[in-house]
Amino acid sequence: MADDAATVADAYFTSWRTRDFAALRPLLADEVHYAGPLAEHGSADAVAGALEAVADIMVDLVVRKVFVSGDDVLTWFDLHTSVADPTPVANWMRVEHGQITSLRAVYDPRGLTGA
DSSP: OHHHHHHHHHHHHHHHHTTOHHHHGGGEEEEEEEEOSSOEEOSHHHHHHHHHHHHTTEEEEEEEEEEEETTEEEEEEEEEESSSSOEEEEEEEEEETTEEEEEEEEOOOHHHHTO
């Protein structure tokens, strides 16, 4: 299952980076839960919409390290945007039956919010 979770995680980040939201949406379980410093969402459409909104300011997304343990994938990446210096992000996702069921992102949002 670890390879399966890693494959889904890789497809998620590739789809987001390339702004291929048609490919990204099926990776999300309908009732996926996302929690992060700036928002919390409880549906695939809401999560996909939020990622699409971030893509509007995203210049690049550089994955630094991926850790896989069973159905859990922890990804450390730098989010490059047009509004802030690169933001380091820790992203923990849970993959079940080939879809992401939960996402938890931890980062300092101050650069992104102008605070």
